[in-house]
Amino acid sequence: MALPNRLRRLLLGSDPRLARMLGYWAATCLLYFIGAALLILQVRAGAADHDSAVLLIGIGATGVAVFAVLVRASIVMGIAPSTLAAWQALFAIACNIGAYVVTGPLRGVYLIFLLVVLVFCTFSLRPRHTMLLCAYTLGILGATMVWLVATYPATYPAYVEGVHFASAACALISVTLLTGEMSKLRLRLKQQKEDLLAAMATIRKLATVDELTSLANRRHMNEVLVAQERRIDPAGQPTCLALIDLDFFKSVNDRYGHAAGDAVLRAFSAAARSELRAQDVLARWGGEEFLLLLPATTMTQAILVVERMAERVAAAPVAEISGGMRITFSAGLAQRHDREPFADTINRADKALYNAKSTGRNRISLG
Structure with missing residues (x-):
């Protein structure tokens, strides 16, 4: 039992915050794996370019490994969880838009992954930061779709890309607003918990300490x-x-x-x-x-x-x-x-x- 415990402490650390962040990282690993598997299936079906897909999967795997190291060393390096979450979100958005570019008719599935990225940000980013991330996502997505329509009009019809963008915009904005409210509620609950703990500490002190002399009562x-x-x-x-x-x-x-x-x-x-x-x-x-x-x-x-x-x-x-x-x-x-x-x-x-x-x-x- 001692060896597994030491191994677990080595990998996850002893800080509960670090263990929680590594848990989020593991969940993102699963999403990257699913996205890569879908991309491989489309390559085998001839719907996606092989070399571009391999390059994108390699970039995604490298990014996942780098973020594993950053998360594990974040406390030592002094990287705030919100900063690390923002970096991971920007990288995930870039990977999903890259997958959208190299995928064929089923590329719309990667727009769903963009929603998941924003939902994950609820746990680490403030509402205004999530709104900025949503605006950044829509800006990059829109620019990418305009480039695809202008460069490959036969493969990426303007009408289809317009529908994709409108659908993604409605979904992303709605999810951002909802997650923003959830984030506000989470922050209020956290503040209420801190206030309650402070009140309990005060009550505990009053119950054991004489107010005038500060001695035990x-x-x-x-x-x-x-x-x-x-x-x-x-x-x-x-x-x-x-x-x-x-x-x-x-x-x-x-x-x-x-x-x-x-x-x-x-x-x-x-x-x-x-x-x-x-x-x-x-x-x-x-x-x-x-x-x-x-x-x-x-x-x-x-x-x-x-x-x-x-x-x-x-x-x-x-x-x-x-x-x-x-x-x-x-x-x-x-x-x-x-x-x-x-x-x-x-x-x-x-x-x-x-x-x-x-x-x-x-x-x-x-x-």
Whole structure:
């Protein structure tokens, strides 16, 4: 199984956009094959020139191979899908008009392939670009038919070519208008999808992040704790919890106002986060109270983390409060017992916090 997967990755790449573009290229290969087969049948029936048909089939096969390389390397080369689609469309139109020239009475069948080319462009080109491509196709087709009538009037009667051109023009313009509407609808759906994804990301953030402090909120912290309880740690590493409460926060609100209180909360959040390790999680537990989860941490290590946090928080400036007032906090620290529910650990940390506040604040108490 490994070899087929590696071969598939080598041919199609790992980018979904590249795989989709190569899928479109494979579909065009099938159309080129069908067109070449029809041309060969007409050569055998004596309705098409052998040398011209062989030359045209060779040009088509070379073009298909070149576009295979361009599609595969488009991301590396920085070729936009719309640009690549336009190149392929121009080449396909030229091949179909060439087949129309070298084919006999059944040449009208290649006009149908022109419609298919425009339909394929719906997936990559904008409506105005498709309209320009339609105008280009009709211009080249009309000029080719005029040249054929003037050069080979017996083989290409003016009346027949006029009917062919009128039919092709009606069909091409109709398909272009329809595919243009489809393209607009596709773009609207794509934009709606992007808007929906952005809205979902915002909702997800609001559901897990405290808006004021940008820390995890209580709901998200509870989810983290539940996941931590379910996780089996074979190394038996300890986990600690710290319940933190800002000192004299009510007096800040009463003296300076709630805007200053919010500034204190934001300053605490920014300073505290700067001392966290990668595995630590700090959440706003409620009001001026915060819960700190310290996985794979002994009590000694936890004390050091909280002490560093206290020093950084005390040094954090808050312009909204004056008089050299510093932000301090009291903390209750508890180590989780083996397979103990986190609710019990939080309860012990809460009791330790109460002890820290009742014995003078701005200190860490162990539970």
